[in-house]
Each structure stands twice: as C-alpha cells, then as structure tokens.
Amino acid sequence: MNQELISNKINHLIQRKIISGASWSFISEGKSENYYAGVMGAYSPFSEMKIKERLFYDLASLTKVIGTTTRILQLIDDGTLNFTTNVNKIIPDFSHLEITIGDLLLHRGGFPADFLTKEKELLTPDFLYTYFRNYPVREAASTVYSDIGFLLLGLIIQAVDNCSLEQSFQKNIFRPLGMRDTSYFLLNPERALPTEQTLERGTIQGTVHDSKAYKMNTEIGSAGLFSTLEDINLFVSAYLANDDRLFHQALFAKVKSTEVAGRTYGWEQKRGCNGPYLFHTGFTGTSIGMNLEEKIGFVLLTNRIHPSRDEKGFIKARAALYTNYF
Secondary structure: OOHHHHHHHHHHHHHOOOOOEEEEEEEEOOEEEEEEEEEOOOOOOHHHOEOOOOOEEEOOOHHHHHHHHHHHHHHHHOOOOOOOOEHHHHOHHHOOOOOEHHHHHOOOOOOOOOOOHHHHHOOOHHHHHHHHHHOOOOOOOOOOOOHHHHHHHHHHHHHHHOOOHHHHHHHHHHHHHOOOOOEOOOOOHHHEOOOOEEOOOEEOOOOOOOHHHHHHOOOOOOOOOEEOHHHHHHHHHHHHOOOOOOOOHHHHHHHHHOOEOOEOOOOEEEEEOOEEEEEEEEOOOEEEEEEOOOOEEEEEEOOOOOOOOOOOOHHHHHHHHHHHHO
8 A cells, every 4th residue: 555545544543533633754765754733632722733743642552662771672682681591690679570571572571461459549659569579470471562571671671781761861862863842851841742641631632641650659651751753753763774873784684584473572563454563552553664675664643542442443444554555
C-alpha cells in the first residue's frame, strides 16, 4: 500500500471520529515526509486546536524501545553488559534474580504483564525494590510482554550509569541525535496533546498518563517519555542508517536477525506484505514500524485514548496500516 493510500486511511479514521487527529511520517534515505491532520482532542478547547508541528505526545510504551532498549543495547555494545549478564551481577540486592539482560529484552524474564491492582496501590520506588528482592526465581520462562521486566531494566541502567534515566537518555541518545524535544519532563505542557480524562485526575495533559510512572513520580523504564513526530523521525532515521551514534553494525544485525516468539530485543518482529519489520506501540496511541532491510520507516502518533480508552476500532485499523505498508 503506498503512502497516499495510508494517509487517506488515517484521514478516514479522523473523519469517522475513531481518533481526533494524528501526526505521521514516512521515512527513507534519511528523509521524512510529515503529515498532520485533525484536532488535538474530542472536546473544547482541544477540538478547536489543529494538529501541527512539534506537538508533544505521551509516548507510553515507546519509552521501552526509544529509551530503555536503546541504552541497554549501547551498554552491550561497549562491553559494559552482555545479553547473558545476570541481573544479580548488576544489582547484588536482587541476589536470586539469575535472569539475564537478554531475557528481559525478549520479555522472557518470568514476570507477569503488570502488577496486581493491590500492588499498584502500594507502588513507590521502595516498594519496587522490595518486589524485586522478594520475587520468586523463575527458570524456563515463556514470552509474556511485561512492563515489570522493563521497570527492572530501568533500574539496571540507573545502577550502571549512576544517574537518572533522564540524564542517561539525554547524554547517550537524545542529545547525540539532536532530539531536543524528547524528555520525561515538559517545559511547555500546553503543547502536549491530552490523553485520558479520569475521575481521579481530570483531563490529563502534559503529565504522564501511565499509572505506575504517575504513582512513583519518577522516571521509569517502561513508560513516561514525551516526544514529537520530528524527534522520533530522527531516532528512526538513525536506526535505518545503522548510525553508530546508537551502536555499531554488529548490534543492528543482531536485533534484525533475532526472533523468539515473534520478538527481538525490545521490539516485536512482525511480517508485512514485503517482509519482516520491527514494530512497537504505546497505549496512548503511538507507534513505530521499521523495515531494516528496505530502510523504510512509518511513524503514527495519536492520542487515541482521549477522552477515554474505549476502543473504537483504532488498534485493528492501525495494525492493518503497518502490515500493508511494510
């Protein structure tokens, strides 16, 4: 499916009010074609505010690949870590956690998808450390997409880099790539698209939507980054170019060639009309796809959960867009 047809289908989703608006791009050969359509939200004042350049999206789980996975792979690239490094070698307090860095990147660490409701109510940084100190040892784990595993990867980055995730990602990823709009913290929250409206928090705009990040009030490895279409294009362009500001050629090849239960390190391995592509989404309505062989990328950013997370058909439609494009 060509770019014009993809764009027409996105505009149709907006016309049908499946989503209020979207920012999207097609990336190849270091260049991007950017598109903006619709409005920032379903009701006033957002319904009178057009989607435009450099608006901030809550990336939700795209944090896992843009930030956490990338930094872990950099640490593997420079020899600080290895795919087979055990967690307890990095954080001795978690002495019983013999799962490896590779297990966590492949979502095979033995953790559930998320905390139980009761655990979420108790969630603080101290609780998180207690959870990992006491979590039972798991051996042969199946693949379970897990926020908890990426919370642990975030703690590993902090332990190795001896700084916050914001500081680590800025120094090692965002500033080298010129991603000046990507951060856990917004200086201009009014430029952020709203996400969900809840009884507890009202209209969420410019603060993190993810409940774990919100309750812990700190940077975490599974969610929390904000960014713009323009910044994400820089990240995708670097990935497609095997840019050594991220990591070296051998590691790009490792990510590209690995597939375990439909996943590679950090990413999903999907198959489109013309071959495999890397894919990841965020709960708020964000997504990235990259065909590393053809050197093409497709980014689609929405705030599909505004004003509520009621699913109107967007997720199925989005999957079809990516499959048909790649």
